[in-house]
Amino acid sequence: MIRVTDHDAHQDAYRAHDDGAAPESAPESAERELRALLERAVPQLPAPAQRLESVRERVRRRRRRRAAGTSLTAVLAIAAAGLLLPGLGDRDGGGRLDATSLAPPASGSAPTASGGAPAEGATAPPGSTTVPFPDVAGLQVVMPQEWNALTASDDARGYVSTQTLGLPEGGCAHQLDDFCTPLDRTLAKDGVLVQFTLSFNKATADKLRVRGSGMAVAAEPVVDACHAVGGTEQLGTTIVDGSGSGVVVVATACLSHPRGRQEARVRTLLSTTFFS
Amino acid sequence: MSEPGFEEWVAARGPRLLRVAWLLTGDAHLAEDLLQTVLARIWPKWPRIAGENPEAYARKALVHTHASWWRRRWRGELPHGELPDRVSTADPFADVDLEQALAEAIRALPVRQRAVVVLRYFEDLSVAETAEVLRCSEGTVKSQASKALNSLRGRLPAAVAVDGGDPGD
Numbered sequence: 001m002i003r004v005t006d007h008d009a010h011q012d013a014y015r016a017h018d019d020g021a022a023p024e025s026a027p028e029s030a031e032r033e034l035r036a037l038l039e040r041a042v043p044q045l046p047a048p049a050q051r052l053e054s055v056r057e058r059v060r061r062r063r064r065r066r067a068a069g070t071s072l073t074a075v076l077a078i079a080a081a082g083l084l085l086p087g088l089g090d091r092d093g094g095g096r097l098d099a100t101s102l103a104p105p106a107s108g109s110a111p112t113a114s115g116g117a118p119a120e121g122a123t124a125p126p127g128s129t130t131v132p133f134p135d136v137a138g139l140q141v142v143m144p145q146e147w148n149a150l151t152a153s154d155d156a157r158g159y160v161s162t163q164t165l166g167l168p169e170g171g172c173a174h175q176l177d178d179f180c181t182p183l184d185r186t187l188a189k190d191g192v193l194v195q196f197t198l199s200f201n202k203a204t205a206d207k208l209r210v211r212g213s214g215m216a217v218a219a220e221p222v223v224d225a226c227h228a229v230g231g232t233e234q235l236g237t238t239i240v241d242g243s244g245s246g247v248v249v250v251a252t253a254c255l256s257h258p259r260g261r262q263e264a265r266v267r268t269l270l271s272t273t274f275f276s
Numbered sequence: 277m278s279e280p281g282f283e284e285w286v287a288a289r290g291p292r293l294l295r296v297a298w299l300l301t302g303d304a305h306l307a308e309d310l311l312q313t314v315l316a317r318i319w320p321k322w323p324r325i326a327g328e329n330p331e332a333y334a335r336k337a338l339v340h341t342h343a344s345w346w347r348r349r350w351r352g353e354l355p356h357g358e359l360p361d362r363v364s365t366a367d368p369f370a371d372v373d374l375e376q377a378l379a380e381a382i383r384a385l386p387v388r389q390r391a392v393v394v395l396r397y398f399e400d401l402s403v404a405e406t407a408e409v410l411r412c413s414e415g416t417v418k419s420q421a422s423k424a425l426n427s428l429r430g431r432l433p434a435a436v437a438v439d440g441g442d443p444g445d
Contacts, residue, residue, distance in 0.1 A: 027425075038397055041377075047291065199313060
């Protein structure tokens, strides 16, 4: 039973427990009381009438974006996979990849996989290329030319990495920590994987828009999923669409023993990402 | 896509999932946003998920999506350090105050502890099941639960007493 009262009769039991002299049942009793408290105090919120319509609209928006980018993405994926980087897709025969073994591609080559080619008319610094992610609200990522890109359409996510990428069977449905790691191999030393996740939150977008294009790039606690692929450091930021659409993209970079230069590159990548 | 099945499931389980979301976020609007985010992820996969355990999938998605939000967006927003002393037995709005006091106490918990409270004490999952959802050890669940209980104990008593149900009371 839960009471709302100024007189806390149970405090003695709590204090006794804190002193280590509580009866054996004290923790169980506290847990039972907490359960009752939660059941009583957590409100029964009304469901908005348009909830399912809002959900459908979120899904529709995602599909529209995906459909708009499908043709271009498919062509570019084939071109990138089949012509520009013949090794892509040959995961078993590709040999161990690490940052030092990634030779820069020929001038003007597109990044790998379905992330796409440099945006039409976009200018990128020498040695960099701009990759559009139509499924992530048209996000444009300026990244080193030798890096790889991948789109996970089902989840409206984009990835860029120093290493080859490939979605696991079943996609990213069983990701840890909301962070998918579609890497062919674990991160090599100085390796980087960046995930861009699309979401919609008008209030957050408006709040961040006031401050500029989003939040500053900041170090984050390394999540388990990043650890699992060899990550030792994590950087993150939130990018908002300046048009007021409510689009918010959360960018998370997982780095493995990064050198100073590599971390600087990642910070630049995260801070120069923009919407088309 | 078997949308009717999805709609029925949302109608049946939505209220409970929304309460879970509220407990994670401590805010009604954020809770609805969190739930809709998760439902939008579930809907396209419904044919596959429906045959498994959609509620477990949704619960896990709520916890991890909220953790992601918290980590990246609202890390700087912390609740008030002290609760207002406004709950009393005579207060006809005691339940409202209780709800607010709980929301503030819950928001004061680190996100991991909050998830443990939700899964262990609201969703009544076992330690092992909670550990599976959070992808951590059972020992971690126990220690997080203990810390959460201590923290709630320290924050709630000034306004809310948790009565163990003394028969003589």
